[in-house]
Amino acid sequence: MSTNILAQLRAPEARQTKTDILISNYIERNLAELPFETAKSIAERVGVSQMTVGRYLRRLGYGGLENMKQEIRKGANHTAWQVKGKFDRLQDDIREQRLLAQLIEQQIDDLTQMYEITVSTDWHNAIRALADAEEVFVAAFQNVRGVAQYFAAQLAYARPKVQFLDGLNGTYAELFDGSCDNRLLVLVDVRRFAAKARKLAAHARAIGVKVVLVSDDACTWVEEECDIPIIMPGARGPLWDGAATMVAVFDLLIANLIVELGDSVNGRVETLTRLQDYFGDFEE
Numbered sequence: 001m002s003t004n005i006l007a008q009l010r011a012p013e014a015r016q017t018k019t020d021i022l023i024s025n026y027i028e029r030n031l032a033e034l035p036f037e038t039a040k041s042i043a044e045r046v047g048v049s050q051m052t053v054g055r056y057l058r059r060l061g062y063g064g065l066e067n068m069k070q071e072i073r074k075g076a077n078h079t080a081w082q083v084k085g086k087f088d089r090l091q092d093d094i095r096e097q098r099l100l101a102q103l104i105e106q107q108i109d110d111l112t113q114m115y116e117i118t119v120s121t122d123w124h125n126a127i128r129a130l131a132d133a134e135e136v137f138v139a140a141f142q143n144v145r146g147v148a149q150y151f152a153a154q155l156a157y158a159r160p161k162v163q164f165l166d167g168l169n170g171t172y173a174e175l176f177d178g179s180c181d182n183r184l185l186v187l188v189d190v191r192r193f194a195a196k197a198r199k200l201a202a203h204a205r206a207i208g209v210k211v212v213l214v215s216d217d218a219c220t221w222v223e224e225e226c227d228i229p230i231i232m233p234g235a236r237g238p239l240w241d242g243a244a245t246m247v248a249v250f251d252l253l254i255a256n257l258i259v260e261l262g263d264s265v266n267g268r269v270e271t272l273t274r275l276q277d278y279f280g281d282f283e284e
Contacts, residue, residue, distance in 0.1 A: 005031065005071065008060050022046045023056050035191070035218045036233070039065045070220060103242075110233045110245045117230065118252055126212050126228045126253065130155070131260045133184035133210070137175045139165040140187070141194035147243050148188040151250040157272060158258050158265050172200060176207065183209045187226070190246070191218045201225040214249060 008014055009024040026046050027034060039057075042065070043050040054064060062068045117123055130136060136155065140148030145166075152164040165172055175185060185204045189197040201211050202225050213219070213226035222229045230253075232245050258265050276282060 005068065014056075014060055019048055019052060020056060023048065023053060034065075035069050036216070037065070038217055066220065069218070107242065107244045111248055113233050114245070114248055114252065117232070117249070118256070122228050122230060123256075126230055127256050127260050129184050129210055129212060129228060130186075130253070130257050131159070132182065134180040134182040135161045135163070136184045136186065137163050137165050138186045138188070139167065139172070139175075139200060141167075141189060141197060142192075144188055144190055144243070144246065147246050147250070148186075150247070151186070151188075151254070154250070154254050155257070157269060158254060158261060159268065167196065175204065175209065178207070181208070184212065185209050186212045186214065188214045188246075189219070190216045190232075193219065198225055214246070 006028060009028045014024050015021050023042070023046055026042060030037070039053045040050050043053045046053070057063075057065055057068060060068075062071075136159070138148050138152040138155070149164050152162055156162040163174060165174060175183065185201070187197060187201050187204075198221050201213065201221075204211050205225065205227065210228070211226045212228045212230065213222060214230045214232070215222065216232050219231070222231065230249060232249055
């Protein structure tokens with residue numbers, strides 16, 4: 001997978017200027033993390049403009065960074081657990097208190113990027129869709145399904161007719177039965193991407209269901225198969241793919257939606273509280 005890319009990065013024509021060398025060295029050193037980079041992030045780390053990174057990649061024969069990522073993915077077998085062969089170094093990092101500091105620093109860096117997401121047109125369109133839909137369905141896969149279930153449960157406090165799709169029936173018939181026209185699917189998927197995710201998004205849109213996709217910057221089919229993308233920074237931690245950024249996205253969506261819905265949320269919460277009291281779910 002990376003042999004061809006490494007050869008290109010080390011070729012004389014890819015290292016003609018000082019800037020070329022900076023970019024090629026950075027990509028080579030961080031090739032394993034490249035699927036989670038953007039042209040902007042590379043430019044910031046190298047100290048050049050985003051346009052300079054784009055021109056460099058085009059000289060290598062890539063239409064952009066996404067094309068290079070796709071070449072990497074063809075032969076990659078990414079796993080959420082990135083610890084193979086690293087235990088000795090990581091144990092040293094733990095003893096010297098570096099590892100947890102790095103993890104915290106990475107999470108802070110990811111969370112600081114949330115502001116750009118929350119002021120985007122896509123974000124406001126997602127809030128409007130969550131408020132206006134007659135029914136909202138939430139679907140997720142593998143190790144992010146628990147976080148998505150949390151979002152669905154929280155969303156149900158803010159508005160009625162919210163359902164998490166577990167897909168165990170193999171058909172997602174709850175979504176496709178068509179009990180109303182204005183349905184919304186919130187689809188949650190990050191690398192490694194589930195085989196069903198794109199199919200579910202495509203079929204939902206084909207029958208008129210609006211799709212909000214919550215994903216990361218490694219997703220290659222965002223523009224083709226969703227109506228509203230909410231794209232988070234991809235996982236870059238030294239150990240595994242954490243959920244802190246995704247939880248933050250969901251909490252901010254809920255908070256923004258509550259403000260959007262206004263007083264109707266109070267009536268919803270009061271109704272649910274009365275039901276909880278009646279069924280005795282909580283201690284006095």
